[in-house]
Amino acid sequence: MAPDSYNPVNHRAVEVLVSKLRRRQVIGSREAALETVRVLRQVVSKARFSNIDQLVNLIRSVGKRLVEAQPKGNTVRKILHHIREEYNTAINGVASTSSKPVFSISNFVLQGQPRKQSVALKSEGSMTLKENDPDDPDSFARGLKPVLMEAIQDVLDELETVYDTVSKNAKDHIHSDEIILTIGYSKTVEAFLKAAAHSRNYTVIVAETGPSYSGHEMARALSSAGISTFLVPDSSIYAIMSRVNKVILGAHAILANGGMFAITGSLLAATAARVHSTPVAVCAGQFKLTPLWNLYHEFGALDFADPSSVLGFEEGNLVDKVDVMNPYYDYVGPELVDVFITNDGDHPPSSVYRLIKETYDDDDHEL
């Protein structure tokens, strides 16, 4: 049911991205987001549409394909949101400001997009956009496209600077002589810790997390930046937790209920920290927010990986008789996290739902 302006060129670009995601050739969620935005930019620039709904449907169909490859269509949703915003401002000329904001819970729930009034005016004056013009079906598209490309470029810029914005307040969170515990390898956490190391002197304990042992790269990266680092196996997380001042984790996805998916081992670290009353901070870019909240009920969301890294084939006689499990992600509930440090500021898990309302449109929750 793709609209007939479904360009074969777009089709190819999307297919390439889908197969890359499926084969996990795109490493890191930021990379995936960047690639998605680039592909969507291509799609939008080449698309031909006469009214906004066609464009939206086009992008949604692309998004559906991407979501099948990797169940997190956040960037698609974000772009749709921006597109709708731009469209609304273009149509209405001046952005409509609501009356004096009334702060009550019911308003937040009813309003939907409370940020609408603060949209910057990108289009000058009032553009006359005629939808479904029978004579000139492309006029609508032509008029709207530059604005859309700018909006998409904004998203791209935000994605590219996410590490810097997250680490802006790093030195407020970390003090001298602290011992920080982290798990595995997250680029956001690495940037955060390196930024704090410029002005603070502290120690980091990295738990290599099996079976990916990504903690080794993290330890190497941090120690080459001059931060004293200790590498420990995950079995000793509880043992050293009594000396740790803070736990800083990276996230793969932040769910709407304030919980998150993170690399395996994060649940152990967060639970041990809770037992010792140690604060847990999570560094993540805003693009990791997802409006789905019940993913943790799905066992498959844990993204099982190759079992031979747990029990290799060299243990030949065991391989038949034994089941091996190798989940890639852990679900960490909202009660175990104290703060989410994002490029948009610091938020407690209880207000994640508000962020989601502001960033995404309600209709896009189901792509």
Place this chain on the structure above:
Amino acid sequence: MPSSSSIPPNAPNSDSRPPLKLQKELTKAERRELQERQRAAKLASKGGAAPSGSMAKSTPKPGAQAPATSAAPKRGRRPSESAPRAPAVAPGRAAKDAKIAVPSTLEPSPGNARSLRIFSHFGLPKTVSVAKGDIHPAILRLALQFSNFKITGANARCIATLTAFKTVIQDYATPPNNTLSRHLMTHLSPQISHLVAARPMSVTMGNAIRQLKLEISGSDIDLPEQDSRSSVVEKVLLGAHSEGRTFSVIVVDSRPMLEGKRLLSVLAEAGIQCTYMLLPSLGAVITEVSMVLVGAHSIHSNGAVYSRAGTALVAMLAKQHSIPVVVCCETYKFSEGVQLDSFTKNELAPLGDQFASFPLTKPRESLTLNNGPHLEILNPLYDLTPPTSITAVVTEVGVIPPNSISSIPLALGRLL
């Protein structure tokens, strides 16, 4: 940001320090010399700084008496204690240059990598020193096996120790003009010290040796016979399976020792349905587990369990999901005294053959991570599970709750 307290953590090592002696042992004189040199260097750079030179921290020495726990190190002040009991004491990592951690009042001496002093009392496993005096060859062999981790596990070590001592005593002949009991004790002491120098003594060994000495002084030498048993948990599971109970086992394993693989092969051979996973994946399956079974190295009188690293995490997670945690432990593993956290007494695994414990799917180059100027690799072997995470302790005298542990030795009539 006041610049006086911002320390460049990665300035190069100042030249006056000697190379780090991690594996070799410093004698007391060398240690003192090192301290003096560092103190002088610090005085020179600061002019009357607070006294905190390099501290020689001796590794904890649980001897035949009640284990003397070393004081938990506070940051910045460390008493320079040296209480040599065993003839060769390796100060371990403390010989590394210490950095003053007093914040913002002193100008720290530039250019030394910050070592994490809270771990410094663990010490690295030492190579076996030159034997002083005549040590029986059985003890020598045993010490070598301990220090290379060829014999691991509390039971195994204790049994091996007692067997070795059996040989020693059999070969022993009382020299003339000496009473048996007294001379045998003095004969055994250097052997025991040699073993302790190879690897800190386990509580089981301590208890056994104490019992042995008691027997000797009571002049009736009769070593308790131990039939060689494998790990307790393994026995429990095999026993239950042979009784016809149907159950499935999830074996959770973790570095550095990856001992679960042995258990896995034994159980799989016996035909028990098994699943194998690494420790971080535990969160995915914990909701489907009906009981957690762990072994112990020793149990303290408050019910805290001192066992292989990782046990505390498993017990904590299980308790959160209201799953019973059962510890299988014989009564001779009970230790008097209370240990508060995993730092008071612990060991580090040797860095030796790392590749064995990593899966083959990882490329070798990414694994060659050695201790760099700012990087250290630690592999603590043990951890302490608090009594609140434990539901019950199964011993040969029954199933008891963790807070009744202190009354058991008395009830059994032992004077431990």
